[in-house]
Amino acid sequence: xxxxxxxxxxxxxxxxxxxxxxxxxxxxxxxxxxxxxxxxxxxxxxxxxxxxxxxxxxxxxxxxxxxxxxxxxxxxxxxxxxxxxxxxxxxxxxxxxxxxxxxxxxxxxxxxxxxxxxxxxxxxxxxxxxxxxxxxxxxxxxxxxxxxxxxxxxxxxxxxxxxxxxxxxxxxxxxxxxxxxxxxxxxxxxxxxxxxxxxxxxxxxxxxxxxxxxxxxxxxxxxxxxxxxxxxxxxxxxxxxxxxxxxxxxxxxxxxxxxxxxxxxxxxxxxxxxxxxxxxxxxxxxxxxxxxxxxxxxxxxxxxxxxxxxxxxxxxxxxxxxxxxxxxxxxxxxxxxxxxxxxxxxxxxxxxxxxxxxxxxxxxxxxxxxxxxxxxxxxxxxxxxxxxxxxxxxxx
Numbered sequence: 001x002x003x004x005x006x007x008x009x010x011x012x013x014x015x016x017x018x019x020x021x022x023x024x025x026x027x028x029x030x031x032x033x034x035x036x037x038x039x040x041x042x043x044x045x046x047x048x049x050x051x052x053x054x055x056x057x058x059x060x061x062x063x064x065x066x067x068x069x070x071x072x073x074x075x076x077x078x079x080x081x082x083x084x085x086x087x088x089x090x091x092x093x094x095x096x097x098x099x100x101x102x103x104x105x106x107x108x109x110x111x112x113x114x115x116x117x118x119x120x121x122x123x124x125x126x127x128x129x130x131x132x133x134x135x136x137x138x139x140x141x142x143x144x145x146x147x148x149x150x151x152x153x154x155x156x157x158x159x160x161x162x163x164x165x166x167x168x169x170x171x172x173x174x175x176x177x178x179x180x181x182x183x184x185x186x187x188x189x190x191x192x193x194x195x196x197x198x199x200x201x202x203x204x205x206x207x208x209x210x211x212x213x214x215x216x217x218x219x220x221x222x223x224x225x226x227x228x229x230x231x232x233x234x235x236x237x238x239x240x241x242x243x244x245x246x247x248x249x250x251x252x253x254x255x256x257x258x259x260x261x262x263x264x265x266x267x268x269x270x271x272x273x274x275x276x277x278x279x280x281x282x283x284x285x286x287x288x289x290x291x292x293x294x295x296x297x298x299x300x301x302x303x304x305x306x307x308x309x310x311x312x313x314x315x316x317x318x319x320x321x322x323x324x325x326x327x328x329x330x331x332x333x334x335x336x337x338x339x340x341x342x343x344x345x346x347x348x349x350x351x352x353x354x355x356x357x358x359x360x361x362x363x364x365x366x367x368x369x370x371x372x373x374x375x376x377x378x379x380x381x382x383x384x385x386x387x388x389x390x391x392x393x394x395x396x
Contacts, residue, residue: 006169006185010129011083013174013182018086020179028094031069036124036152037211037222045069047150047226051076054119057142059108059151060126064091064101071100079104079118081111112138119144123151125222128186132167132194136201143229149203152211154188156221163190167197191223203227247319249278251287252364253305254326255298255334260347262334263354263361264295267341272358273365274334274342275322288325295342296334304329309383311363322379324364 034045048056051074058067061080070076081104082088088105095101104111108130121143127135139149156162157172164170169185176182189197195205209224252275255262263271274295278287285302292298304327311322336343348354350372357365362376367383 007130010184010186013184014084014129015086016182017174017176018084018088018090020176022086022090024178028063028065028090031065034066034069036150036209036224037213038220039211039214041214042211043209043224045074047224048120048122049148051120055079055116055144057081057115057118057121059112059121059123059139060129061091061103062087062124062126064095064103066124067101068095068098071098076100078102079115081106081108083107109134109138112142115142117142117144118147120148120150122149125152125154127151128153128188129184130187131169132187132189132197136197136203140201140203140229143203145229145231147229149198149227149229150225152222152224153194154186154220155191155210155223156219157188158218158220160219161188163188163193165190165193167193194223194225198225198227202230204230246317247321248315250320250322250360251275251278251284251291252322252324252361253288253292254324254364254368255292255330256326256350257347260349261353261365262296262345263348263357264334264336264342264346265344266358269356270358271354271356271361272342273361275361275364284323284325288327292327292330295337295340296332296345297337298330298332298334300327300330307384308364308367309381311360311367311379311381313360313363313377313379320360322360322364324367326368 033040036042036047051070056070056076056078058064058078058080061067061082064080064082067078067080070078077100079102080091082091083106085105088103091103096103121139143149167187167189169187172184172186172188174182174184191208198205204227206226206228211222211224213220252273254273263273266272274292275288276291278284282290283302284307285305288305289300289302292300306326306328308324308326311324313320313322334345336345353372353374357374359376362374363379366372366374366376367381
């Protein structure tokens with residue numbers, strides 16, 4: 001099973017950990033209470049609420065002891081997923097015949113992406129070993145609307161080092177009794193970062209509980225988070241009859257480089273930027289890439305297309321909307337393409353632009369560089385956030 005670095009480091013460390021204890025014959029300890037920290041103090045299973053009849057997942061379940069406790073003491077039915085083969089083997093040897101408990105050997109994210117949605121997903125200390133940018137979207141996908149997520153993570157380690165203020169892993173030590181300590185890579189984050197990550201992935205924090213070591217001289221601290229997925233809001237299905245057309249949506253591609261600005265000549269005589277209408281189901285970026293290839297033979301990638309905003313104009317009763325864009329990188333030299341209405345592509349200096357520009361192309365150019373001396377009918381321009389240009393300004 002392949003995992004990306006640094007998760008691969010963690011997988012190897014936990015496999016070594018499990019194999020070591022398999023060889024030593026270490027018994028899996030029985031759990032007499034549910035603990036979110038490293039000590040038998042603090043909140044218990046009540047954090048998860050009433051589990052009757054719910055689909056429950058123990059994520060990064062390790063030895064499966066917490067899942068087994070829920071099954072035995074609370075009558076729950078639990079799936080327990082663990083990526084380490086050796087830890088899974090230990091859990092299987094101890095709890096493999098326990099009715100109501102399903103022990104699953106799999107990458108946590110891979111399981112979440114394919115499983116039926118759960119009412120409750122919880123993890124005791126497992127979250128810190130998986131990239132949250134990979135894990136949280138998968139959890140949101142696998143959690144039912146208003147479903148509960150509860151997880152505990154390291155906050156301050158045994159050396160007194162507190163959480164990181166950026167979403168990057170750091171080295172921590174996994175003690176190995178009777179063997180060589182293992183180094184793992186963990187995401188030890190501030191409560192603000194964990195909360196922001198949850199919110200960004202559609203999970204609203206209910207509460208955060210501080211769990212500190214009971215000894216005054218022990219700096220280890222854990223945080224317990226409870227969050228719920230946002231409730232889904234349904235939308236009324238559309239009718240099968242499309243609305244009466246009253247608007248046209250197009251894109252214009254600005255290619256500007258050392259040789260100048262690219263313009264082609266339409267068979268009716270106007271000079272135009274590459275571009276055209278957006279097809280059904282097509283993104284604006286993909287429309288730019290497709291039109292550029294069809295009209296000029298040049299290839300570009302969607303990630304090299306910068307959308308500037310929306311131009312709103314009117315032709316008779318039809319609202320014409322055009323999205324000007326800058327293509328920052330492309331391959332190939334523009335050339336006339338068979339069966340295309342625009343060809344004879346040439347590069348033009350900005351201070352010597354030709355007369356006879358196609359109106360939407362002229363509007364795109366002044367949205368891009370308002371100082372260009374181009375006359376055209378007035379259009380309303382709404383720039384996208386982060387792009388230069390006048391804000392909600394009439395151009396013309």
